Amino acid sequence: MQKIFLLLGACTIITAAQAQHTFSTIIKEAGSNAPVTSATILLKSKQVATVSDSNGYAVLKNIPGGKQTIVISRVGYETKQVHFNFPLSDTSPIVILLKVLEDDLEEVVIQSTRTSRTIKNTPTRVETIDGEELDEKNNMRPANVSMLLHESTGMQVQQTSATSGNASIRVQGLDGRYTQLLKDGYPNFGNFASGLSVLEIPPLDLKQVEVIKGPASTLYGGGAIAGVVNFISKLPQEKFEGDMIFNQSHIGQTNLGAYFSQKKNKLGYTILGSLNFQKAYDVDKDEFSEIPKSNNFTIAPVLFYYPNASTSIKLGNSFTRGTNTGGDMVVIKSGANANHVYFEENKTTRNTSTLELDKKWGTAMSLKLKQSLAIFDRHITIPNYNFSGTSTNSFTDLSLSANRQKHFIIGGINIVFDKFKQENSSSLNAQSFTAGVYLQDTWDVTDAIKIESGVRIDNVQYKNINYNKNQTFVLPRASVLFRDQQQNKFEGRCRIRL
Incomplete structure (x- = not known):
């Protein structure tokens, strides 16, 4: 009888580990808190991705249990990686802020007018x-x-x-x-x-x-x-x-x-x-x-x-x-x-x-x-x-x-x-x-x-x-x-x- 209980306990642990979880988030712009649309939310381990809507909201499904890395990217913003241990204790949407990329192109400063202006x-x-x-x-x-x-x-x-x-x-x-x-x-x-x-x-x-x-x-x-x-x-x-x-x-x-x-x-x-x-x-x-x-x-x-x-x-x-x-x-x-x-x-x-x-x-x-x-x-x-x-x-x-x-x-x-x-x-x-x-x-x-x-x-x-x-x-x-x-x-x- 003791062996049967041990076997059932092991099956329960394996089932919990293989359970699929979800991750909900709201992507906003750092500073202005404006929603970021069309941001890509990627589960790094399985290459599963979704895209944020007009309110910056997105749900990522089929996430295995355990420690996972999620990558958030959008053209014009710095790419961000966040780490979570699933299942999450709080299932409410998590707010993630993305920083705007500064323009790498230097403004052309002219010298001929002697004013050092752009x-x-x-x-x-x-x-x-x-x-x-x-x-x-x-x-x-x-x-x-x-x-x-x-x-x-x-x-x-x-x-x-x-x-x-x-x-x-x-x-x-x-x-x-x-x-x-x-x-x-x-x-x-x-x-x-x-x-x-x-x-x-x-x-x-x-x-x-x-x-x-x-x-x-x-x-x-x-x-x-x-x-x-x-x-x-x-x-x-x-x-x-x-x-x-x-x-x-x-x-x-x-x-x-x-x-x-x-x-x-x-x-x-x-x-x-x-x-x-x-x-x-x-x-x-x-x-x-x-x-x-x-x-x-x-x-x-x-x-x-x-x-x-x-x-x-x-x-x-x-x-x-x-x-x-x-x-x-x-x-x-x-x-x-x-x-x-x-x-x-x-x-x-x-x-x-x-x-x-x-x-x-x-x-x-x-x-x-x-x-x-x-x-x-x-x-x-x-x-x-x-x-x-x-x-x-x-x-x-x-x-x-x-x-x-x-x-x-x-x-x-x-x-x-x-x-x-x-x-x-x-x-x-x-x-x-x-x-x-x-x-x-x-x-x-x-x-x-x-x-x-x-x-x-x-x-x-x-x-x-x-x-x-x-x-x-x-x-x-x-x-x-x-x-x-x-x-x-x-x-x-x-x-x-x-």
């Missing part, structure tokens, strides 16, 4: 090219930045010479001379450099490209009437960064490039090297080059010094040398003869030195000094004619910015000196000296309305062998941003130009 909060119309798009365009054309700007609306990269490959950037239909090209805020491209500047900027070290479409004369002067294209370089980080590229094209182009950077304690560095070769290429077989024969070399080291957390000093130098030869394919390959004579050869040497000091006082105020000296030497040769000269450009900018609750104010002085000296002649020698002051205020009227206004006064003295002139220019500008904060259905910008 694009959404900037009245000025600014577009950026960064991340994957930069990598894609770099792989397509590693030699220069012309490919980066091809697909931007309202902007056209126009080839101005079939022989030299010169390119001009037109913004909103205006001529290329009204578009200011910047590298890290330094306007060292233009004048005698003409459209060759676009072909001499390698993209490997770029963090992002910022395009201001419309006048930006307050901060950058009369050369930015159509807009500004600012190429922003990467900064060194604590982790070593290295990037190398090798490209070989079927049209005879070979590209070698390398970029390295690192920050350690108070010192940091970046170094960019680029070597590009291109054979002359005749696309339509008319014995005239559509792509010139070229070779180009660039080396650009930059040294960073951080004496303390609020101060940084940057010293850099960029050296570029290149040759572009286009025209008759026979002349390019084997020289001129009686039937084939036309060619154009451009030999250029550019050296740019930059110094930048940045001092911050918390988030309330900052002082920035920028100084650059650029020397550009160019030789142009066509049949029976040679032209050569050297352009020297000095750029100095001292600015002070202040953040005052709803106002971000920046003001400064700017001095630019340009001098061109022609070799073997003085007929085209010229120089200009521009001294300017500027003031800009970005006013957050409300969360939905932001106004950016400013004025610049430039005094320009320029002279050559024929005349000497002095003029003063007043360049005002205003831009307004209105955005519907609640519905995000409307966003508009208005610019006033004078």
Whole structure:
């Protein structure tokens, strides 16, 4: 009789262990306590799942007895695991809170407006090219930045010479001379450099490209009437960064490039090297080059010094040398003869030195000094004619910015000196000296309305062998941003130009 009781007790224990249980829950969002619909509630041991309804309620059935793990997941929320020992003593619905996933994508902070704001909060119309798009365009054309700007609306990269490959950037239909090209805020491209500047900027070290479409004369002067294209370089980080590229094209182009950077304690560095070769290429077989024969070399080291957390000093130098030869394919390959004579050869040497000091006082105020000296030497040769000269450009900018609750104010002085000296002649020698002051205020009227206004006064003295002139220019500008904060259905910008 005792054995029978023992057998019945064992059967009772086994039956209880194999009993199937249920789990009821209400899924809510942490913080707001709003119900989370369509959340998946999964029994990890048996891969049995259910989904929460519009009230966040769900019931999971057929759960074996004992310790079980239940996984709750939903797109946009952190996945959560909970552990229970079944059967539960309390069968009422258990409230489980899910945390909202924070957006992993960093907001793009623009530098060209000098306000350190995101694009959404900037009245000025600014577009950026960064991340994957930069990598894609770099792989397509590693030699220069012309490919980066091809697909931007309202902007056209126009080839101005079939022989030299010169390119001009037109913004909103205006001529290329009204578009200011910047590298890290330094306007060292233009004048005698003409459209060759676009072909001499390698993209490997770029963090992002910022395009201001419309006048930006307050901060950058009369050369930015159509807009500004600012190429922003990467900064060194604590982790070593290295990037190398090798490209070989079927049209005879070979590209070698390398970029390295690192920050350690108070010192940091970046170094960019680029070597590009291109054979002359005749696309339509008319014995005239559509792509010139070229070779180009660039080396650009930059040294960073951080004496303390609020101060940084940057010293850099960029050296570029290149040759572009286009025209008759026979002349390019084997020289001129009686039937084939036309060619154009451009030999250029550019050296740019930059110094930048940045001092911050918390988030309330900052002082920035920028100084650059650029020397550009160019030789142009066509049949029976040679032209050569050297352009020297000095750029100095001292600015002070202040953040005052709803106002971000920046003001400064700017001095630019340009001098061109022609070799073997003085007929085209010229120089200009521009001294300017500027003031800009970005006013957050409300969360939905932001106004950016400013004025610049430039005094320009320029002279050559024929005349000497002095003029003063007043360049005002205003831009307004209105955005519907609640519905995000409307966003508009208005610019006033004078």
